[in-house]
Amino acid sequence: MKKMKIVQQIAAEGVVAVLRGSSPDDAVAMAEQAIAGGIKIIEITMTVPFALQAIESLAKKYSSQAAPDSDRYAVIGAGTALDPESARAAILAGAEFVVGPSLNPDTVKLCNRYRVPVMPGVMTIKEIQEALELGVDICKLFPGSLYSPSTISAVKGPLPQANLMPTGGVNLANLGDWIRAGAVAVGIGSDLTNEAVKTGDYSLIRRKSAEYVAAYRNAKQPV
Template identity: 75%
Template sequence: MKKIQLIQKITEQGVVAVLRGKTPDEVVEAAEQAIEGGIKVIEVTMTVPFALQAIEKLAKTYSSTAQDASKFAIIGVGTVLDPETARAAILSGSEFVVGPSLNPATVALCNRYRVPVMPGTMTVKEIQEALELGVDIVKLFPGNLYEPSVIKAIKGPLPQANIMPTGGVSLDNLADWIKAGAVAVGIGSDLTTEASKTGDFSLIAKKAAQYTQAFKEAKAALS
């Protein structure tokens, strides 16, 4: 039941912060600022040195079941290439797993432990394979290779597919992706680049607030 609830919360929140950095502390600070700004779904990529330390620290502070709104956040792991990495991240507190590609063994492990898994896909064939493996949300990656209209094309033969574009999503096109049928979006460098250049991590909170508001407005326009 928790897996279903997590998927519902992820799609309700709608914006996933994909965080990279040079150190675990840097990523934790970026995550805290993103959460402060309203993005409550945090993906720490395994390209971060000692990424599991960042996941563990964030998981001890935030929880998807927290009653205190300031402590509510869903902490997950990204850039997962294999089941071994997925299991290590889950044991460190990760509540969802994201990969850049479709790895059946990783999906099987996540299904075994009832953890939401969002593998990267580029083609209808890969999306169909993901659905057959029991994936609930597929990551369309890299999103910057596509236009939002691709979702309508995919949903022609696969209307049951839940698609989350990642890469190339911006404040300018977020509404277009949601209007096209995306269940959520992943935001990466656009959220953190300015803060990394200036050293002012409060800029992440400001940008996160803009993304959160843009998602809410896009969803409201559909109702």
């Protein structure tokens, strides 16, 4: 039941912050600002040095079981999990979902074994179908910059049951188009953090996060 609840929370929140920092402390600081701005689904990539420390620290502070309006509510996951070993280590550190840049069947099987949502990266109809056959609930369309929102409806023609989350290339200007096209959620990476990293002012992440949440909610409004 917890796995399905996490999947539902990701779909309900709709925006995933994909965070790549230079250190665990850096990643935690970014995550805290994103959460304060309203993005409650946090993905710490395994490319962060000592990423497991950041995941563990955030998992201890925030909980998917907290009330949605609590300042302690957030769902912490791991990204850029290239293999099942990385996924298992992240789960043991407290990650409640796992994201990969590509479809690795062994990683999917590992996550299914422990009933943890897994979102592998896909690029083709063949990969999406294989992911569904492996029991994937949400496929990460990656890199999203190679596609347009119309890709969602094209995929959903033959595979209406596929839940797609574009990541990479999603920004405030096109987020609404992706959501209205049928994306179950979107992943936001560098556009969320670039300015803050350049200036050293991490409060900019909080402000940008609030803008993304507002854009998502606006896109979900009935026409």
